[in-house]
Amino acid sequence: MLDHTDAILEMKDIVKEFPGVRALDGVSLRVRRGEIHAICGENGAGKSTLMKVLSGVHPHGTYRGEIILEGKPAKFSNIRDSEGAGIVIIHQELALIPELSITENIFLGNEVRGRGGIDWLTARKRAKELMVRVGLHDDPDSQIKNLGVGKQQLVEIAKAISKNVSLLILDEPTAALNESDSAHLLDLIREFKSHGMTCIMISHKLNEIAAIADSITIIRDGHSVETINVPEGERVDEDRLIRGMVGRPLTSRFPEHTSNPGEVLLEVKDWTIRHPEVSERLVCKGSTFQIRRGEIVGFAGLMGAGRTELARSLFGRSYGRYVKGSMLLHGKEVSPKNVEQAIELGLAYVTEDRKVLGLNLLDAIRTTVVSADLPRISPRGVVDRNAEHVAAEKYRRELRIKTPSVNEGVMKLSGGNQQKVVVAKWLFTEPELLILDEPTRGIDVGAKYEMYGIMNSLAAAGKAIMMISSELPELLGTCDRIYTVSAGLITGCVDAKDATQEGLMRLMTLVPTNTTTAA
């Protein structure tokens, strides 16, 4: 049972200002010993800033307010201080060195000293123990780059608990994980709790928060709105969280979508693609599917199932090596061999990781919007900057990109607005088929809703949309049909109206036999 009076941490009226903006405006947080405390709020609400204040990234003196840890005021001037006091934070972007081994990463900055250097034998042994605790059964000498994201996250946690941690902070720990890895991670956090560890977890995934949190603090626009204590054995109402986060009730998480499919736009037959490096591995094994005009077609699958690989190989063969298969647009066979040709044919691909694959963060909004189809506004190879301005303004209005001017850099925008800029860039190419790869990852509830609205209006305008997502409720809420992909193979096609999460999950985890090697 949780003791309601015993607070391990209290943050009182934290105010943190950056030039021109007040990121935190009086946030208070009270975390009880041994609980899992979730913090939720929209992007830009101030969650990460709060955690940076707590962990000493923003040192004492640069903020106002008080931090009381274990009953004593804490004044951290850097991360080392806060780690010394038992606070360890695991950031959303993993901080592992890909070329180093698991052992080396776990003890990085905290090396096991022996005589004349690092005692690798002891380090390895202790790494093994820590790995068992987090349920990671790999060779401690294997390099990080050879592990999947799920396992990398476990290494981060092993690293954290090697530091004698009493308060573990996880910032969006499951954002990049698939459902089964997420479930494993949540189990792990529960197990830590049973051993008396206190956890603070920031998450966008409300179902996870509902499943795991003992109390929840909602932050909105730099204020703490409320803290909900969840009684043992009960589940918090997700709609209540959403109301708190957006400050208004969302009548529905998905806008109304009436489907009106037209003729078949894209038809893919027996599409087979090899892995770019490992030539005996097939990432797409004879995929066959079709998408009609006005249709939103979902692609569900676990991470590594080959959805992104399928999409990118269709998009001008920008992934893998083509083996066989055909692709028909408007019933005519086409074979775009590079991205330029794919764009010309009316294909557009909104990438899954906007910061790594989708955007040049140094660029301005106006130049980004036109960047995928410069020839259209560039007679004789010279960019018409007035046409560029007009185009950027048009999409700023239509997609409601929040910015004072299209001359601003995309770096300054919030995640949701950055995503809108990426979408604008592809809408500018006037595509027939729009491929959206995890279009709502890492953006807040309100921006997600807007994104669904954009998809609907595109479909209504007769475009075909291929949507890849790892969030099943999202697929069920927005799509007309859903294909399930498992291990490179399309395992099913269901009508979204008849589908359930359980049914999809069964198809997504179906492991086909005899198809693992090249024909």
Next chain:
Amino acid sequence: MNALKQLFGGSLRQFGMLFVMVALAIFFHLLTGGLVITPTNLMNLLNGNSYILVLAIGMVMVIIIGHIDLSVGSVAAFVGIVVAITMRDWGIPWWVAFLLGLALGALCGAWQGFWVAYMGIPGFIVTLAGYMFFRGANQWVGKSLTVPVPTTFQYLGAGYLPEWGANTGMNNSTLLLGLASIAVLVWMQLSQRRALAKIGADVPPMSVTVTRLILVTIVIGYLTWMFGTGRPGSSFPVPGLILAALVILYSYITSRTIFGRHIYAVGGNRLAAELSGVNTRRTYFLVMMNMAMLSAFAGMMFVGRANASGPFDGVGWELDAIAAVFIGGAAVSGGVGTVVGSLIGGLVMAVLNNGLQLMSAGSDATQMIKGLVLLAAVALDVWQKSQNKPSITGLLFPSRKKEPGETPAPVTTTTSS
């Protein structure tokens, strides 16, 4: 601050460096008792540095795409000796030799570009190899000797514009040049206003445009007077004219053409550029090839100025060009930089060099001071960025409060939370 921003079209950083350059010139002028800002010295300054500045134009493009070119000095020397020998032994006219030199430069660049773009070898390595190879090639072709060039070729590196017409008390070619540039700038400003109004964008107040034009007229007028009233027979120098033409051409290419956009896109995020239909390999190839062509150009300008091509031409040029680019505001990680910024960066170094020489400082002191200035310029830039301020000018002109409606600046809060 706001007024300044309007006046200089938002490129305050370049303005800041320009300010530093002018301040340096005045500082040395006073310190040397009036030796710096004189017609003869300004001509020397341009003649003696234009080939480095030509290199900086190409180098900034290479640095924007995220590479570096160490071979420019060696390529310049190699092309220089080949051109000198062909003119001596085959007796071809200077302009044929010049075109031959450019073609040879393009060939050297195509060789290096091939390895960078299509074999994926970092530019640092490829051009380090080129640095050795082309230096050796220069000494092999020239047998480590100095080869003189005909006087006709000297026009490129030390020529002056002709004197003609009525006696205006100035060199008439320079006068015409000055008046023409003012006219072109006025026309450009006005037509830009019309274009902005046509698409319904914000047009700066007329007062700003007029102030800007008056300032520009004063500056160009002063420079025209300076260069036009040198000793008889001198004018705005030909190397300066070549440099100005190349700066305008390459500014236009980098900021206004598809190819220019691709350079920034590839440098800012190669993967995103590839997935937006940019042919990244071709971009790498063309930028490396262009750099070698400009190296050839610079090498020939130097040969013209020195009247001969020698085995040690171009030693250390790559480092001067790289320094100019970084003082001019480019980022080591690529994606950032401008041609005009690099020009100004190079001029800052040139003024510093020139001033110290006129004060008869030894090359020891000059080197040390130049090193510190490079470090200081880049360090100030980095520091300014970490403070979220608009860089050097932010120091000179402390900012008023933010304009209303401006987005929150700090990156830390907007990315993920």
